[in-house]
Amino acid sequence: MSTTVPPAESLLSGSGEQAWIEVIQKMDEVYNDLLQYEVALEEKNAALEESHQFIESVLASMSDILIVCDRNGGIEEVNPSLCHFAGKSAEELAHTPIFDLFADDVERSKAREVFARHARDGVHDCEFFLRAGDGSTVPVSMNCTPRVSQTGKLMGVVVTGRPVGELRRAYQALRQAHDDLKRTQSQLLHAEKMVSLGRLVAGVAHELNNPISFVLGNVLSLQRYASRLGTYLDTVHAGNGEKLPALREELRIDRILADMPHLIDGMIEGAERTRDIVDALKRFSAVDKAQPEEVDLNEVVERSVRWVTQSSSDKFAVDCDLPDKLHCRGSSGQLQQVVMNLVQNACDATAGRRDARLSITGRQQGGEIVLRFADNGPGIPEANLAHLFEPFFTTKPVGQGTGLGLSISYGIVERHGGRLIAANLPDGGAEFILTLPVEGK
Ligand SMILES: Nc1ncnc2c1ncn2[C@@H]1O[C@H](COP(=O)(O)OP(=O)(O)O)[C@@H](O)[C@H]1O
Ligand SMILES: [Mg+2]
Incomplete structure (x- = not known):
């Protein structure tokens, strides 16, 4: 809107009255416009206030921590969760470096490096240790997203984080309970195995008895054979060659020699069967591989x-x-x-x-x-x-x-x-x- 003021001579001339009327009309229009602008401005202000309050309430109800930083890592804005976590007010935190929130120098340099390297594409679920208000160090799973201006210029970053200490403690407790349960289960498994083994002792003993008595019988025969072979060898060493054929006949040396491989084979078989049964027993009672x-x-x-x-x-x-x-x-x-x-x-x-x-x-x-x-x-x-x-x-x-x-x-x-x-x-x-x-x- 623009108004042109009529020249002074026309205001004084006959057409002057008309010119004044025009001026007054224009001023009326300007005033009306101004009024409308003011109403619109008030409406916009109210909407702005409302959205501001909305954002504030969202930030206040967020359980995750939120930090808005400038390009150099200076804190610009935080939410109440962070204030609560760090034990400081938003005013105390404003303009301090975000890195002061980290637990120690190692964490600080790790954060600097990660944030610098990924400032443009963001950081997701990266775990850092922060220093809480009570002095304890708390593991926090952090996300960092770049904040860019309308022209695409990097203005800073928005960092959100979730303390995972509680979660981790709960997870560890769950894991412990699971391990305990597994241990109890395997103890039960073993206990039932031992109970059934107890009931089976007679059966296993019976099975073992067979080959053992087999071996024992053969060993007793071998013992008898050994003493007869001894007698025969004594006669050989004494040089009584003429007595040997009769003695050989009497002691039934040829039968002994023929029988021995069978006896030994039988013993090997018996010993092997015993070993197999013991192996099976061991396998059965073993805490499982x-x-x-x-x-x-x-x-x-x-x-x-x-x-x-x-x-x-x-x-x-x-x-x-x-x-x-x-x-x-x-x-x-x-x-x-x-x-x-x-x-x-x-x-x-x-x-x-x-x-x-x-x-x-x-x-x-x-x-x-x-x-x-x-x-x-x-x-x-x-x-x-x-x-x-x-x-x-x-x-x-x-x-x-x-x-x-x-x-x-x-x-x-x-x-x-x-x-x-x-x-x-x-x-x-x-x-x-x-x-x-x-x-x-
Ligand atoms: N062959 C079967 N005939 C009838 N009942 C059976 C048989 N097998 C198992 N059962 C039943 O199942 C129950 C559970 O068996 P189990 O788990 O082996 O434990 P347990 O033998 O120590 O009782 C037995 O007590 C019995 O009542
Ligand atoms: Mg049973």
């Missing part, structure tokens, strides 16, 4: 059956129908623990029956091995089916059952990438189906 190995399931099943049946006082018949080769990968000690518990459970369930029987069948179908354990016991009451695999669920008297067998077995089978399920057979009796992948995990 995690390395998976090739497991011969035939051997695992046969050994489990032998150990259980030989230690059971009742008559308990087990028939196995397994293919020649049934191999999977995993821990043979752990899988033996699973199979032995299934055989032992069937033995317990059928105890007292004259025709107590368990039939084990094994099949390899595709990439899976399926072992079925079907007994002719009373089966599992419907109400118990859902609880069988729960730790400490047992229907056996104290001393006979820990209630851990199936729950531990479930975990072992799961770790091997397999499944263990229980069901009742249509004609009575229980059936447990153990499925394992051939390749294992």
Whole structure:
């Protein structure tokens, strides 16, 4: 808007009155415009105030710390979270270097370097130690974003941070609890193993007894042979050559010589069997090494059956129908623990029956091995089916059952990438189906 004042002579002339009217009209217009400007300005001011308050309230309610810096790292603006953290007011912090907030010189130089190097593209979730108001050092996960002017010039940075001390403490506590749980679990696993081993001592002793008595019998024969050979050699050394043929006949030296290799072979076999049993025992009772190995399931099943049946006082018949080769990968000690518990459970369930029987069948179908354990016991009451695999669920008297067998077995089978399920057979009796992948995990 522009107004042109009429020249003085026209104001004084006849047309002067008209000119004055025009001036007054113009002034009115100017005044009106001014009024409108003022209203608009007030409205804008109110909007500005409102958005200022909004930003203030957002900053105040932020739990993360926020620092606005100039290009040299001088603090321009902070939020109440930072004031609370640093134990200083916004005025005290203004214009001080942001680096003063860091815990020590090492952190300061690290921050300088990181902020300088990444000022343009920003820093994300970088952890620094800051000095809190109470003097403690607190790990803070920080983000730094560049602040640019409308012309694209770097004006400074905006830094946000979240103290992670609490989070880390909570994480450590969680980890500790998890470790404790794992330790307890492996202790339980071991305890159940030892309990079943305790029950199996008779079976294992019986199995060991065989080869040992075998070796012992052969050693006694060798002892007798040695004394006869000694007598014969004494005669040879005494130079009584003429007596030798008769003596050889009498002491049956030729039979001794012919028999000795068999005796020695027998002893080697017996000693090897003893060693295998002790190895199996060691493998079974070992606190597990995690390395998976090739497991011969035939051997695992046969050994489990032998150990259980030989230690059971009742008559308990087990028939196995397994293919020649049934191999999977995993821990043979752990899988033996699973199979032995299934055989032992069937033995317990059928105890007292004259025709107590368990039939084990094994099949390899595709990439899976399926072992079925079907007994002719009373089966599992419907109400118990859902609880069988729960730790400490047992229907056996104290001393006979820990209630851990199936729950531990479930975990072992799961770790091997397999499944263990229980069901009742249509004609009575229980059936447990153990499925394992051939390749294992
Ligand atoms: N073959 C089975 N027939 C009937 N019940 C069974 C059989 N196997 C397991 N059970 C039931 O499952 C329970 C839990 O077995 P398990 O976890 O091995 O613990 P435990 O043998 O120490 O009792 C047993 O107490 C029994 O009640
Ligand atoms: Mg059991």
